[in-house]
Amino acid sequence: MPELPEVETVKKGLEDFIINQTIKKIYLSGLPLRFPLPNNFKTLVLGKEILSVGRRAKYLLFYLSGNISIISHLGMSGSYRVLSSTESQDYIPEKHDHVIFEFKDFKVVYNDPRRFGYIFITDKDPQDHKLIKPLGPEPMSNSFNENTLAEAFYRKDRPVKNALLDQSILSGLGNIYVCEALFRSNINPKKKIKQLVYSDGSPKNSLIILKNKINEIIEEAIALGGSSLKDFSNAEGKMGYFQNTFTVYGREGESCISEECNANIIRIIQSGRSTFYCPNCQK
DNA sequence: ATCCCCACCTGGCCGC
């Protein structure tokens, strides 16, 4: 499900309900997520108050009282949903519900069919956690710009599609937004990243465009509440709308949206994952 | 160091 805009959407939805609320009870399915929950998860979390909710890349960060933080990644199919007080009454855990947080008047359910998600707990700054620390800059932060990107791409030989999925270069993008950003930038996903940088290390114009298109897409997608494929929805169960603006993702064999182009979108496999692009527009 | 590939899971869809 979730890339940065979807996680941001979930974060905003949860925030409205859980800030300053105390965790009264915890339900666990007992099934392992990608990594098993720590044994003392319940003990550490029960009775704690949620002070704030943050996001780093595709991770949700819950800051609790008592200097405890929960780090949560949704994997491919994880979702959080807030149950209204009516729904919360007599709610029986459904299939793939793995963690349920009970508050005074409502419940928050973490559901994850594929169990690729994971939840960690830490008593240190989550930003220092070993999974968070190596992450590259947030796309909407100042530390993501054409110069940092040029530095990461300098003399490197990998395809730009793969590099943009690499969370240590730039964090938060996934398969959809990378494909869409490359289309908007007219860059072929197979292009080697060193070709976007001059030999003196400065960014070529195409790299500056790519950087700007990434910002543009992330901003638009957040404004539209993310993309709803399959069953993604925000914490209140509402769908996102960005999928209606997809130009290449999932459109194999369909015609390119560009007016003056007669080509069809094709799908190739790069590092084991589907890449969608227009062979005519993206050079 | 750098990069690729596999594994981890369930479920939906398509063709036979």
Next chain:
DNA sequence: TGCGGCCAGGTGGGGA
């Protein structure tokens, strides 16, 4: 209706 095969928004860890 059933079954096999393929596909899916991610990424840690191991190996080349």
